[in-house]
Amino acid sequence: MTTDDGMSPASQTPASRAGRGRGGGRGAAGRQRASHSLEAVVAEAVALLDESGEPGLTFRALAARLGGGVGSIYWYVSSKDELLERAADSVLADVLAKTDHLGAGDDPIAEIREMAIAFYEATVGRPWLGAYFLQDTGTQTNGLMLYDRMGREVMRLDLTRRQQFDAVSAVMAYVVGVAADRGQDPPQEVRDGIVDRGAFVASFRDELRALDVDDFPFLHHIVDEFAAHDDAEQFRAGLDLMLAGLRLQAGSSSADTRAASD
Amino acid sequence: MTTDDGMSPASQTPASRAGRGRGGGRGAAGRQRASHSLEAVVAEAVALLDESGEPGLTFRALAARLGGGVGSIYWYVSSKDELLERAADSVLADVLAKTDHLGAGDDPIAEIREMAIAFYEATVGRPWLGAYFLQDTGTQTNGLMLYDRMGREVMRLDLTRRQQFDAVSAVMAYVVGVAADRGQDPPQEVRDGIVDRGAFVASFRDELRALDVDDFPFLHHIVDEFAAHDDAEQFRAGLDLMLAGLRLQAGSSSADTRAASD
DNA sequence: TACCGTACAGAACAGCGTTCGATAAACGAA
DNA sequence: TTCGTTTATCGAACGCTGTTCTGTACGGTA
Numbered sequence: 001m002t003t004d005d006g007m008s009p010a011s012q013t014p015a016s017r018a019g020r021g022r023g024g025g026r027g028a029a030g031r032q033r034a035s036h037s038l039e040a041v042v043a044e045a046v047a048l049l050d051e052s053g054e055p056g057l058t059f060r061a062l063a064a065r066l067g068g069g070v071g072s073i074y075w076y077v078s079s080k081d082e083l084l085e086r087a088a089d090s091v092l093a094d095v096l097a098k099t100d101h102l103g104a105g106d107d108p109i110a111e112i113r114e115m116a117i118a119f120y121e122a123t124v125g126r127p128w129l130g131a132y133f134l135q136d137t138g139t140q141t142n143g144l145m146l147y148d149r150m151g152r153e154v155m156r157l158d159l160t161r162r163q164q165f166d167a168v169s170a171v172m173a174y175v176v177g178v179a180a181d182r183g184q185d186p187p188q189e190v191r192d193g194i195v196d197r198g199a200f201v202a203s204f205r206d207e208l209r210a211l212d213v214d215d216f217p218f219l220h221h222i223v224d225e226f227a228a229h230d231d232a233e234q235f236r237a238g239l240d241l242m243l244a245g246l247r248l249q250a251g252s253s254s255a256d257t258r259a260a261s262d
Numbered sequence: 263m264t265t266d267d268g269m270s271p272a273s274q275t276p277a278s279r280a281g282r283g284r285g286g287g288r289g290a291a292g293r294q295r296a297s298h299s300l301e302a303v304v305a306e307a308v309a310l311l312d313e314s315g316e317p318g319l320t321f322r323a324l325a326a327r328l329g330g331g332v333g334s335i336y337w338y339v340s341s342k343d344e345l346l347e348r349a350a351d352s353v354l355a356d357v358l359a360k361t362d363h364l365g366a367g368d369d370p371i372a373e374i375r376e377m378a379i380a381f382y383e384a385t386v387g388r389p390w391l392g393a394y395f396l397q398d399t400g401t402q403t404n405g406l407m408l409y410d411r412m413g414r415e416v417m418r419l420d421l422t423r424r425q426q427f428d429a430v431s432a433v434m435a436y437v438v439g440v441a442a443d444r445g446q447d448p449p450q451e452v453r454d455g456i457v458d459r460g461a462f463v464a465s466f467r468d469e470l471r472a473l474d475v476d477d478f479p480f481l482h483h484i485v486d487e488f489a490a491h492d493d494a495e496q497f498r499a500g501l502d503l504m505l506a507g508l509r510l511q512a513g514s515s516s517a518d519t520r521a522a523s524d
Numbered sequence: 525t526a527c528c529g530t531a532c533a534g535a536a537c538a539g540c541g542t543t544c545g546a547t548a549a550a551c552g553a554a
Numbered sequence: 555t556t557c558g559t560t561t562a563t564c565g566a567a568c569g570c571t572g573t574t575c576t577g578t579a580c581g582g583t584a
Binding site for chain 3: 555556557558559560561562563564565566567568569570571572573574575576577578579580581582583584
């Protein structure tokens with residue numbers, strides 16, 4: 001119920017937290033207490049998430065990794081939600097770096113395609129990402145930057161502002177959706193490598209085959225495709241469908257469907 | 263680490279659980295103990311989720327609603343994850359009902375569109391859904407049915423099996439992605455109606471305007487569109503992009519890109 | 525009656541996010 | 555140097571969670 005009384009440690013110095021701390025001065029001389037930084041906290045959180053998934057990220061486990069106490073984390077982050085938001089946004093930093101060179105090409109849609117693929121690749125193996133993108137505009141600046149970068153490409157197309165807005169949102173939503181879908185397919189032990197992925201796919205295929213053909217004709221129709229498919233390839237196939245539609249929309253420049261575009 | 267020792271109450275009678283219980287015989291005569299059923303448990307879980315979101319669903323709150331004890335729920339469900347999976351799948355029952363009449367139309371893609379929209383409408387106001395679709399094939403039969411129903415329409419198109427498989431996956435992923443995206447936009451108090459939605463949108467618009475124009479040209483470009491847009495409309499816009507691409511792919515029936523299609 | 529499988533109940537447990545007061549270090553002012 | 559204040563760290567403690575476990579009531583069968 002307390003919305004923002006401004007008295008929690010994390011909100012006492014909201015601005016000074018970013019980019020502070022002398023992280024890494026751990027073993028210097030006779031230091032007794034550990035020293036952290038927002039970057040270190042978020043980085044270790046991501047590492048923990050990558051290793052053991054969302055349930056693996058606990059304040060106690062994170063504190064142990066940082067070599068400090070539980071309470072210290074709350075100096076940098078005011079809740080677990082904020083920690084997850086920052087963790088999600090931090091992986092987008094890589095996406096931004098890898099798409100930094102884009103924007104100079106002749107074909108805007110090809111550039112969008114590259115951005116979406118880079119975004120997708122960052123989500124591979126990170127099922128925890130899907131639910132935390134673009135929640136808080138204040139802390140998640142990388143998400144906004146990626147959104148805007150993609151938007152700048154769409155602006156080069158002959159489209160309504162509304163169409164541009166819709167297009168970027170659609171591509172981003174599709175990437176998030178694929179990430180959410182795929183993150184859940186392996187039940188639990190496949191991600192850790194305990195069970196062979198091939199064996200898992202095979203057992204799922206058999207599960208599909210065991211279904212009644214009359215009830216599930218399509219699943220029987222594509223069961224072999226399922227067993228042989230590659231996730232990244234399938235992502236690109238769906239992305240290309242959407243981008244083909246976008247290209248079609250941009251190509252048919254009938255002025256009557258457009259409003260004032262500048 | 264214990265994978266499946268088969269000794270937990272919920273796995274003692276795995277088959278008999280479905281569709282059993284005499285749910286509703288609560289106040290009959292001198293009954294002392296409450297009587298549940300899997301359907302009642304899942305239905306109350308969905309109600310709880312709709313009212314107070316994912317954190318609102320606790321075993322204690324659910325037990326209180328059912329008028330029983332915490333332990334009883336474990337007779338029908340072996341974990342909270344399974345409860346969420348069943349809850350997510352149960353809302354798809356409505357989608358199936360509302361798309362039952364589809365499949366007879368001349369245009370398969372139009373039918374797919376209707377199914378996707380029905381799916382989307384079921385996710386509106388249910389941000390908790392996104393993460394739990396199509397996890398377990400065994401318990402989540404409605405998801406499979408919807409997937410197959412959409413697949414039957416795609417089968418009518420002149421496409422490779424692979425293309426058919428990719429198309430259905432893409433549309434489903436897009437719906438899930440939009441649901442995941444939109445579920446998180448209202449921070450917390452908007453969904454409960456404490457804060458006006460219009461006021462929230464306005465403050466977010468101002469937040470966007472406060473950003474540097476040079477850093478975020480696109481966001482400034484579409485900020486008015488954002489303030490005026492309708493979520494459902496935007497969903498349909500993105501869906502139509504994807505379906506336009508699909509129509510294009512189905513129309514260009516160059517036999518060389520296709521394999522044996524029957 | 526005795527019995528047995530089904531179903532419900534609630535205390536108990538370990539672990540979680542979060543709060544809080546204590547406290548150590550850093551730093552400018554006196 | 556000494557002091558006072560700010561910055562940062564620490565871990566015990568709280569309330570709540572999912573889950574387990576033990577006990578027990580019910581309905582049918584013999």
